[in-house]
Amino acid sequence: MGKSRRPSTGRSLWTKRLRRSGISKRDTLEERSPSPFRRQPVRGETDRSPHVSWDPQQLGQQVERTFVITGANSGIGLETARDLVGRGAHVVLAVRDTSRGEAAAARLAGPGSTDVVELDLADLDQVASCSKQLLDTYENLAALICNAGIMGGPLLLSSQGFERQMATNHLGHAALIAALWPLLDGSASRVVLVSSNEGRRGQLSPHTTREQLLNPDPYDGKQVYRNTKQANLLFAQELNRRCAEADSPVTSVAVHPGAAGTNLLARQLERGGHDVLARVSKVVSTVLLRSPALGAFATLRSIDPQTPSGAFVGPTKFGQLRGPPELLDVYPSARDPDTAARLWEITEWVLERPLPI
Template sequence: MTRITTPFDATSTAAEVVAGLDLSGRRAVVTGGAAGIGLETARALAGAGAQVTLAVRNPAAGRAAARDIATSTGNDDVQVRELDLADLRSVAALVDAWDGPLHVLVNNAGIMASPEAYTPDGWELQLATNHLGHFALAVGLRAALAAAEDARVVSVSSSGHGNAPVDLDDLFFDRRPYDAGTAYGQSKTANVLFAVEAHRRWADDGITVNALMPGGVWTGLQQHWDPATLEATKAQVPATDADGMGVKTPQQGAATSVLLATWPGLRGLGGRYFEDCHEAEVVDRVRDGLHGVCAYALDPVTAERLWAVSTALVSEHG
């Protein structure tokens, strides 16, 4: 299978990716759209004419982001819905309130390397937020996506998936010591596996599903890093080059998400993992901490098993 390439690279911005596209009449939901990459993803979609809903945990921050987007793009059709991905009741409320077709769902929100914590359902918080909440949201909105005929689901993963495969026998660290990096890694692997299986199941409904690595971007995602380490790293890492070596701006970090959400050439091509606006190379280990997708994250057997486990968990606690 030939890897997909595009005219863009690691230095491209989300606005450059949608330049010349008319998204009028298309409706998009961006989780975590109040800040960082999510905000710039939403801004680019709105700037191209889409109606955008920011699904956010903090509605006040969401409303401020919506005003910012409207001011910068001239598109005031930006809405805000409350969403706590770690609470299936919150996910169900958004799903139940949605009416009509949905053309783009960007599963962008996430947490990284958080201290050990569990939801009231007993789910490890990173897997609950990054994977299971988004899984429940996408499955709940499947009918709305199918009604759009040419819909896109974008699963924001990370090169951090290289830290760990999904341990289907111990998802919530019942049998092994908790490690924040391992927990994050398996949640990001789950994001890719979701795209693999969702596309297999939903392609016939006109729904294209892909996963991506945004690149290295300084956002609130690093809030659990040691402050001294964070500042020292920021001072040392240069701006990205065309090959994605270095740190990106949030606008550059949003480019691959927006590409997967809008680029006409990707219609019907799913179940893949992208980085720097191109499909990534399959590798045994992630290179330079940033590049390549581990084969285990694309394994269709594991993807199908994770889907079954996720369905059972969401059905039991939803």
């Protein structure tokens, strides 16, 4: 467990970040025409639910509340942590490289505090070790934000021999949720899974085999990534359904961050030995894509109690690439309960135990 850090006092001013990114606060507040993406009714929704506009001030202060964010040393995870620390929260940065995590935590200014723990989602034994540290340290969590992810690249295997993208993006997070359940189920905690609209092209079905999910052959890195994002949304929907059925106070929400310059692609190109393409990708991302701070906007809305449980949150403009966070329709490939049940079954087989809900 890293040393708890209380950054220097400062304010996290979301309005300034919006202005620097070319989006005014008025853009986030003004009423818009209904989204063209139809939504299914979600648990907890009322006529007063925030359908098309959301003010980050609604989230309010988060003093004496603890959040765990995976992959929080860069990109959207770091910007989410920055905002929450600015609201007075205690944020645990769960990262693969603790030295980078400590460096990131040192840059977070605000009245809140941070801690850094080692978490390698591609190693289920290490997930268990990290979970034990958190269980020994904290009594409850306001939210577990499953943000970390990898994309594409050559075929790599996890420590347990599974395809690394599926192991990192889905299996590791499922194992973390299961292990931290005592910290979640004891209070009205929220589980947030960062998905993507790329998941609409996922190919998981009720007939998906273990081999197809865990060790696909032939290997298509792009398609596997899509499958992992479909799995994130399927798992979020099924988790929320099961919590409602069991009268658990835990709720689950999925997020599509839109097109944000997170260097996710660049890191995968570097792992594949394509250094020149990686540098080009970083430049293009900086110029064409919106900032990670705006990508974090959807995640922040997802932890607002006024956001209905079971929701799918993300931008709707320019093909769901840009704009303020709204409530999206769950795409058909993630709406099938039989596919969700099959994913749940294979996940339990991998974890070698039933999931706790």
